[in-house]
Amino acid sequence: MTKDDAARRAAQYRAQTADRSSGVPYDPDDAERQIADFEQAERDKAAEARRARDRVMTRHLWVERQIQAAMERGEFDDLPLAGKPIPGLDSHDPDWWVKKLVEREQISGVAPEAIQLRKDDAALDEALDELLTAQDVRAAVEEFDVRVVAARRQLTGGPPVVTPTRDPDVEVERWLERRQARSLARRAAGSGGAGSTGTGGSGRAGGSGRSVERDGPRRWWRRR
DSSP: OOHHHHHHHHHHHHHHHHHHHHTOOOOHHHHHHHHHHHHHHHHHHHHHHHHHHHHHHHHHHHHHHHHHHHHHTTTTTTOTTTTSOOTTTTOSOTTHHHHHHHHHHTOOSOSOHHHHHHHHHHTHHHHHHTOOSHHHHHHHHHHHHHHHHHHHTOOSOOSOOOOOOOOHHHHHHHHHHHHHHHHHHHHHHHHHTGGGSOOSSSSBSTTSSOBOOOSSOOOTTSOO
8 A cells, every 4th residue: 555545545534534423424525625635735745845955955055156256246355364274273272262252352241251260360460459458359369269169160051160269368468579569669760760860060050150940841830
């Protein structure tokens, strides 16, 4: 028995069952119409399946035609890195493309937490140097550590968290050392230029008794 014969017998059975349930005598012509409708529906479904399969098989040709048309319009001319290898392909960092995207598009606030933590870790010393007290430094480091631990426990996927936590005591000591180094550098810069403003004499010119005027404009608050 072929598939069409089985479909025909199934349609006949449905027609007979419907006629018996409704009390209407069985009409062979009505059964044939139902069979014809069923066969037409099956042909329509098969045709649609063939069209869908053809679309899948020819989709790459449509893509190729679009690329060729864009090339003819010159949309690919003078692109950055034309003829050069894509940077980052030889990197061992699995998130290199995410970092490049964030850097190129200047994206902020929407990066995965693992990526954002790496950026914040690189800029943490500079951020700590802007704080005024050791207590603020300790609080900032503790807050950073809380973020790192929370990111390690994430269940939503994303890049792995490789950023280490910071020891608050160590960071406070490093903050103090950097602060003292900046203070010493400022003192050295101030003392280096202290003796360079003299005139090399008593400040008198030609024995005339008049003071030599300093170079530069007179300040507005100097008495005349």
